[in-house]
Amino acid sequence: MATAEQVKALLKSYSSGNGEHFASVALQIAADAARAGRGNIAQELRDLVDDIKRKQSAGKIGGAVPIARPSGELAALLAASYPQTRLSEMVLSQTTHEALQRVLREYRSQTRLREHGLSARRKLLLVGPPGCGKTMSAAALAGELKLPLFSVQFHGLITKFMGETAAKLHLIFQSMTQTRGVYFFDEFDAIGANRGSRNDVGEIRRVLNSFLQFLEQDDSDSLIVAATNFEAMLDEALFRRFDDVIQYARPDAEQIVLLIRNRLHSFLGARMEWGKIKTAAEDFSHAEVARACDDAAKDCILQDKERVTTAMLLKTLRERRLGGARPVEIIGP
Incomplete structure (x- = not known):
């Protein structure tokens, strides 16, 4: 011992x-x-x-500062949080939901898997359109496993000096061994772009090579989650290094209804015209639907209404489709 x-x-x-x-x-x-x-x-x-x-x-012992709070040079590279998000709160496709559940199941049983010479899924690549739940999934994994979420700060990671970025990246991978958590690389294409592209920058190519090496050598108990909106931009070598590539998509019609019901459960009127609402929210991301719901709820409160009506929700969905700008007047439902 x-x-x-x-x-x-x-x-x-x-x-x-x-x-x-x-x-x-x-x-x-x-x-x-x-x-x-x-x-x-x-x-x-x-x-x-x-x-x-x-x-x-939670402040139940010691001071108010959590043990896992990054210090020293890591403080500029990692932002720590302790999410309470759960996977059950998310509206995802069955395929995506099952993939995340499998990660949780394997991670919780990693000791048993190791006894048989097997490894749990720990290195994940999340790909799909913006606003479709990739960032929230990282928080949900941390919340489900009761682990801290460490979000990599690219503005502190990437520098113009040769070799410095790779050295900072090495610090992050060292932290994965020392402090167990979910390490989240959002907008991963910033360092994971194809090394053969015309716009390739030498330093970023070296950073990607270092990342590939660190990822392959990592044998920590931390989860490594990378997310990108631009799957086609990523270097092909990356896909072989991750344990799982999880796809995200915009919500379909039924998911839109479920998302609205979840978001406006205490505000929704009894007779909503779901056909019109589905059409108005077609091709929206999860985030766009959620923001339109929040706008409708605020309008309901500020107008002293008891319930959000179909007309109110259609109005905020239309405004969201116009880029969030509020038109002077909208006539009709």
């Missing part, structure tokens, strides 16, 4: 109030236990560390 040096490191980090180092040492002990074949003990230690992080985040 724990060596004398590890015990001393635990005590020193506790004495200095360095919660991040305390968690890091505890996870090192868990990793040593796993390598020694004590999988159950290793999992118990990881669960205890996760419990400490949750309680620290």
